[in-house]
Amino acid sequence: MSSSMDERPDRIRIGDRSVSLPRLREWAAAVADDLHGMDRVAIETTPTMETVVGVVGALLAGTAVVPVPPDAGPREREHILRDSAARALLVPAGEARGASRSDQARGAGRSDQARGAGRSDQARGAGTAADGSGLPVVPVDLRRTSATRHPEPGPERTALILYTSGTTGAPKGALLSRGAIATCLDGLAEAWRWTPDDLLVHGLPLFHVHGLVLGVLGPLRVGSRLHHVGRPQPERYAAAGGTLYFGVPTIWSRIAATPAAARALRSARLLVSGSAALPTAVFDGLAALTGHRMVERYGMTETLITVSARADGPRRPGAVGLALPGVRTRIVDEQGRDLPADGAAMGELLVAGPTLFDGYLNRPDADAASRSADGWFRTGDVATIGPDGWHRIVGRASTDLIKSGGYRIGAGEVEEALLAHPAVREAAVVGLPHPDLGQQVTAFVVADGVTGAELVDFVARQLSVHKRPRAVRLVDALPRNALGKVQKKRLVEG
Numbered sequence: 392m393s394s395s396m397d398e399r400p401d402r403i404r405i406g407d408r409s410v411s412l413p414r415l416r417e418w419a420a421a422v423a424d425d426l427h428g429m430d431r432v433a434i435e436t437t438p439t440m441e442t443v444v445g446v447v448g449a450l451l452a453g454t455a456v457v458p459v460p461p462d463a464g465p466r467e468r469e470h471i472l473r474d475s476a477a478r479a480l481l482v483p484a485g486e487a488r489g490a491s492r493s494d495q496a497r498g499a500g501r502s503d504q505a506r507g508a509g510r511s512d513q514a515r516g517a518g519t520a521a522d523g524s525g526l527p528v529v530p531v532d533l534r535r536t537s538a539t540r541h542p543e544p545g546p547e548r549t550a551l552i553l554y555t556s557g558t559t560g561a562p563k564g565a566l567l568s569r570g571a572i573a574t575c576l577d578g579l580a581e582a583w584r585w586t587p588d589d590l591l592v593h594g595l596p597l598f599h600v601h602g603l604v605l606g607v608l609g610p611l612r613v614g615s616r617l618h619h620v621g622r623p624q625p626e627r628y629a630a631a632g633g634t635l636y637f638g639v640p641t642i643w644s645r646i647a648a649t650p651a652a653a654r655a656l657r658s659a660r661l662l663v664s665g666s667a668a669l670p671t672a673v674f675d676g677l678a679a680l681t682g683h684r685m686v687e688r689y690g691m692t693e694t695l696i697t698v699s700a701r702a703d704g705p706r707r708p709g710a711v712g713l714a715l716p717g718v719r720t721r722i723v724d725e726q727g728r729d730l731p732a733d734g735a736a737m738g739e740l741l742v743a744g745p746t747l748f749d750g751y752l753n754r755p756d757a758d759a760a761s762r763s764a765d766g767w768f769r770t771g772d773v774a775t776i777g778p779d780g781w782h783r784i785v786g787r788a789s790t791d792l793i794k795s796g797g798y799r800i801g802a803g804e805v806e807e808a809l810l811a812h813p814a815v816r817e818a819a820v821v822g823l824p825h826p827d828l829g830q831q832v833t834a835f836v837v838a839d840g841v842t843g844a845e846l847v848d849f850v851a852r853q854l855s856v857h858k859r860p861r862a863v864r865l866v867d868a869l870p871r872n873a874l875g876k877v878q879k880k881r882l883v884e885g
């Protein structure tokens with residue numbers, strides 16, 4: 392049964408486009424009709440209403456969604472489409488018409504009845520993607536509605552396959568079930584007192600857990616309103632008049648540096664930061680300007696959100712809070728032995744519980760390596776746990792996973808991209824501290840006759856924008872130990 396909140400024409404607002412929940416369901420059901428029976432579909436996740444409708448439509452149909460970053464370079468995009476074995480690509484109707492075979496005649500303006508039997512075959516034959524992948528295109532057309540009620544798929548079904556970087560190689564597809572997502576969102580709703588009375592505001596990308604799971608599926612599950620502001624600029628956050636705000640530390644740091652925008656957030660109920668460590672100076676600056684002590688929470692693509700401060704509890708700068716409902720955490724030393732939760736011992740954080748992923752697609756080797764002998768997920772983050780259950784993330788075990796602007800970037804993937812250039816002999820990529828981004832992707836390169844700018848362009852032709860080195864240092868040699876291994880710690884320490 393829909394409530395008056397659901398009927399609001401601005402229940403879900405993405406950029407300048409708003410919709411009520413019943414209409415969103417009708418749009419999404421039309422997509423679901425087309426996808427019926429398809430196991431996986433890719434979607435280019437521009438921050439638009441079509442993306443939200445496409446994702447919701449696939450979830451209604453029980454089809455796993457493979458989000459593709461809109462700025463993914465050709466190599467990254469090809470990997471995601473091939474590795475996921477997506478059967479089709481969801482694209483906004485306008486772009487679908489530019490596909491290599493026209494689908495203009497299909498669907499638009501027809502009644503639900505007219506789109507009866509055979510519609511999914513029509514969809515699958517609607518043309519192929521213009522990106523050379525040869526994938527059939529399924530248009531997301533906001534002129535089409537359907538009244539079909541699709542049966543709810545079981546909680547064990549895969550909802551999302553999210554591609555995420557490891558220390559080496561190409562990104563891996565993390566399989567996230569409907570049940571894991573639902574449990575995570577219900578836990579966050581409880582911890583943050585997130586209710587239908589809230590208006591969530593953010594401007595996060597829609598191909599990660601933060602923006603897509605928390606930021607889109609969250610309001611749909613909780614029943615709150617959503618306003619996605621497009622780009623996460625401080626002025627847009629300020630103008631949106633939300634009760635609940637999400638952002639990565641880079642966004643919060645930019646808001647703290649824009650006092651007028653920060654002051655406009657005084658009327659909010661809760662400001663939440665995640666995806667990377669929130670600097671204490673930003674926490675303090677925003678407390679002074681907004682009157683709010685930020686709620687910080689911690690998670691990973693593979694585990695969803697596992698630890699958080701609570702709306703009804705303390706918020707501590709530099710600490711990420713308590714384990715969420717059903718989640719268990721512990722810390723271990725390098726031999727895997729348990730360490731005490733005394734607030735002082737530092738060890739690798741292991742997590743277990745109902746929000747964990749179901750493994751990496753096609754990567755049993757990586758799966759096995761990501762679990763401890765007793766089956767807990769190894770986060771690779773170094774943490775302390777206090778006697779009161781509060782967690783602090785103190786760093787990462789490996790220098791090869793970089794966090795820049797809240798994006799997770801594998802050093803190995805960027806190094807491989809650089810080494811593909813004929814002039815490059817050696818490359819080592821590290822994250823150097825950066826006041827705005829947390830870490831800045833920095834490449835140390837041994838090369839002949841090529842400039843740093845040319846190398847950045849070269850990487851840009853393969854990988855997404857945020858994976859490009861922001862700085863390239865051309866050096867005569869890389870520091871190596873006696874075994875010939877590059878000593879990245881020396882590069883980081885300068």
Ligand code: MCA
Pocket residue numbers: 595596599600601602623639641642665666667688689690691692695696795796797798799832856857858859860861
């Ligand atoms: C960006 N630019 C670059 C590079 N990166 N140029 C050269 N080299 C680069 N490496 C360009 C942009 O294209 C843009 O150009 C200009 O720099 C400034 O971009 P702007 O968008 O203002 O800032 P940004 O510095 O690129 O990005 C900051 C950001 C962004 C908006 C905070 O990093 C962001 O959206 N981060 C969110 C990441 C996220 O959602 N992570 C969640 C994963 P032009 O102006 O010409 O376009 S973590 C997760 O899901 C877990 C579970 C969790 O815990 O949440």
Ligand code: AMP
Pocket residue numbers: 555600664665666667668669687688689690691692693711770771772784787794797798799
């Ligand atoms: P991703 O899979 O892109 O979500 O990245 C997960 C990683 O982000 C974690 O392993 C942490 O290193 C980092 N991370 C997420 N939230 C926080 C936080 N609140 N504080 C510190 N690091 C965080």
